[in-house]
Amino acid sequence: MRPRLQDVADRAGVSMKTVSNVINGYVHVSEAMRAKVLAAIDEVGYEPNLSARNLARGRAGMIALVVPQLDMPYFASLSMHVLEAAEKQGWVVLIQQTRGDAEKERAVLAGRFGQRVDGIVFSPLRVGTDEIRQRRDRTPLVLLGERPVDGVADHVVIDNVAAADLAVSHLLDLGRRRVAMIGGPVGSTGTHRSEGYAAALTRRGIAVDPDLVVPVHSNRGEEGEAAMDAMLARLDTPPDAVFCMTDWVALGVIRSLHLHGLRVPDDVAVVGFDDIPYSTASTPTLTSISPDRAAVAREAVASLAAQQKGEHEPREIEVGFELVVRESTAGGAGLRRPAGR
Incomplete structure (x- = not known):
């Protein structure tokens, strides 16, 4: 049988509440007790039920990444970085594409997904700042892309x-x-x-x-x-x-x-x-x-996590870039010229 929370508690000689506190990272658990419970988790092979944990926290355990086209190499690479950043926050990622269709983008703003999500990372092409400002869905939102957003939501961008x-x-x-x-x-x-x-x-x-x-x-x-x-x-x-x-x-x-x-x-x-x-x-x-696509992903996911915690003023979040010089301008030479933050 799959190990249960009770099995961990019995092995560690503590209550199920203490085991739950350790798994959920509550700070009031002593380091000695935390180490004892973690050792018991390893010994019995217990794997926390993430769905149940998220339900208890009022979270879906999932965020959405919505891009224009997944067959564009930039967005494929960005998706990889978002998946990695989200995993560190305990989120899985629902990836969707709009193909630049205005109605599909409006559906994103309305929060119309196949299942509940805790946040949305969105790179729009068609909807403008007025439509974003007027959205009624309260799901945390962070925007990507070159287009200005006039402070309607967190916006992760390079200069x-x-x-x-x-x-x-x-x-x-x-x-x-x-x-x-x-x-x-x-x-x-x-x-x-x-x-x-x-x-x-x-x-x-x-x-x-x-x-x-x-x-x-x-x-x-x-x-x-x-x-x-x-x-x-x-x-x-x-x-x-x-x-x-x-x-x-x-x-x-x-x-x-x-x-x-x-x-x-x-x-x-x-x-x-x-x-x-x-x-x-x-x-x-x-x-x-x-x-810096990795930084774009990290900042976008961090924005959603911050918005989950309560009141949040929209920010323009700038990440760095560099010029990578290769053969198409320098012949056989090549170098990297960093710029930006």
């Missing part, structure tokens, strides 16, 4: 303006002057990454050329390739560098450049954003802004 500025400044430091930007949603000109792109150029006395800025419908490689194809088709002189909003877009851009007979980085240097695992397996390897 996207500074990160994009660092990436473009790296290209300018290499002597590039016709720096294109590919990525970002169609119809959007005010993203923080585009602000960083413009800031780096302006500081060097270079005007932003609208012909060198191309948005994409989605952050996929084929979109990057198509955008680069279109730019090369209409320009007499190609850019000598490209800043891409995501690595996946950047890999498509590199493919287009190769197919047009342009060498990377000799003719056109390319920088991506996100430092996805494929960045080190491409030819050439990809220079990229690397957000």
Whole structure:
């Protein structure tokens, strides 16, 4: 039979209440008693019933991670880090994707999940700050992503303006002057990454050329390739560098450049954003802004834990990033340039 709490109490010679106090981490148990009970737990092979423990605490024992697309390498990697951070808090993770569908995102804000959750880590694309502010569901919420949230909830983010500025400044430091930007949603000109792109150029006395800025419908490689194809088709002189909003877009851009007979980085240097695992397996390897995904996950889960404890004022939680220089800008050389917190 599976060992019971009573078996632990009998082995340790204490009450079941004392065993329960040790398992639940209550501080008033002496260290000697704690050690005695923990030894008894090991001896009888007792495994606490997490579902029952969470029920007693009024917790579901589960949080939700909601992202636009799980097949995007950035979100796949982020999910791994969230799972690890949540495990340390005693939570399992329900992972869902919205595919950027507004109604699915509204369902998240309404707390419509298949089962109860203790908190939500959410990366929205469509719903805005007004809808988030008006939500009635009281489940703790933390937001991810570049979009500003105006203090409606905890928001874990890197300094996207500074990160994009660092990436473009790296290209300018290499002597590039016709720096294109590919990525970002169609119809959007005010993203923080585009602000960083413009800031780096302006500081060097270079005007932003609208012909060198191309948005994409989605952050996929084929979109990057198509955008680069279109730019090369209409320009007499190609850019000598490209800043891409995501690595996946950047890999498509590199493919287009190769197919047009342009060498990377000799003719056109390319920088991506996100430092996805494929960045080190491409030819050439990809220079990229690397957000601290582990820190994003830790801070997001810690935010939910803090909100579980009571009153909580929304915060902007900034984590660090670095520029990882690889072959797509530096040829055979490579280095890491940390920035951010």
